Amino acid sequence: MAKKPYENTRLAKFLDARLLELKHKKTQAEIAEEAGFVHQNMITMIKQGATKLPIDRVPALAKALESDPALLLRLALEQSEGSTAAAAIYEIIGQPISKNEMAWIVEIREASGDTDPRLTSRAGAAIRGIFGK
Amino acid sequence: MKEHDRRVVEGFKLPSTAPFSQNERDWIDMLRQVAGDSDPPLTMAGVQALRAAVSQPRGEASAYTITDKTAKDRC
Numbered sequence: 543m544a545k546k547p548y549e550n551t552r553l554a555k556f557l558d559a560r561l562l563e564l565k566h567k568k569t570q571a572e573i574a575e576e577a578g579f580v581h582q583n584m585i586t587m588i589k590q591g592a593t594k595l596p597i598d599r600v601p602a603l604a605k606a607l608e609s610d611p612a613l614l615l616r617l618a619l620e621q622s623e624g625s626t627a628a629a630a631i632y633e634i635i636g637q638p639i640s641k642n643e644m645a646w647i648v649e650i651r652e653a654s655g656d657t658d659p660r661l662t663s664r665a666g667a668a669i670r671g672i673f674g675k
Numbered sequence: 676m677k678e679h680d681r682r683v684v685e686g687f688k689l690p691s692t693a694p695f696s697q698n699e700r701d702w703i704d705m706l707r708q709v710a711g712d713s714d715p716p717l718t719m720a721g722v723q724a725l726r727a728a729v730s731q732p733r734g735e736a737s738a739y740t741i742t743d744k745t746a747k748d749r750c
Contacts (some may be wrong), residue, residue: 556712613714639695640701645717646706646725649701653722656693656730661701665728672720673709 549591553617557589560607568606576606612638635668 546552570651574582577599587593595603599623604611615638617630639647650659659665695703706715715721 552712555717568699610714611714615711630698640714642714642716643706645704646702646721649717649722649725650699650702650729653726657696657729659698659729660698661705662728665725667726668724668728669705670709671720672724673715675709 546591548594548621549592550587550615551591553590553595553614553621554591556609556614557585557595557607560609561585561589564607573603573606577603584670598620601631610640610642612640614641629643632660 550635561573563571568576571582574585577585579585579599584593584626588595597615598617600615601611601620604614607614616628619631623631
């Protein structure tokens, strides 16, 4: 049986989920082509964890997956460098924030009048409630 | 575009682009924790929950300052 060193990475799971969600819109071959992969089976290999996503493919693959590149970059860095090394990179250059995450922050700033509110347990519970957690 | 060609329009503003604070990082970490890697968009339910959690009446100095008047209004 072939080795799958990246099988349990968050990126492999994320890709698997996105491919399922996009199944009605485009094929894996189309996604591979959009992302600039020469070999169409690269998507399958990344999804199964047989290989990792090259960092230079992040912008194009994010576009093909209709996902935020900041999220995919975080997952790719974690996959290729490991979470400890990724954390060191973020410490120096900052952590990529998705547009959706930025929208949440902008709303927090707007709603609080830019008072930099703490995340209270009550606020945390309200947010978790939205996601049914 | 020359500097004098730039017209300022009242009533519109760019979202705050200030650097992230530690508190904001805590918010993002919590959001990632509860939503996994789904990168959730801000929905109406999210806006309502955030406003209930952090909003302050216009003119108030702090999100956690409730004057006697506003406290009475809320009762």
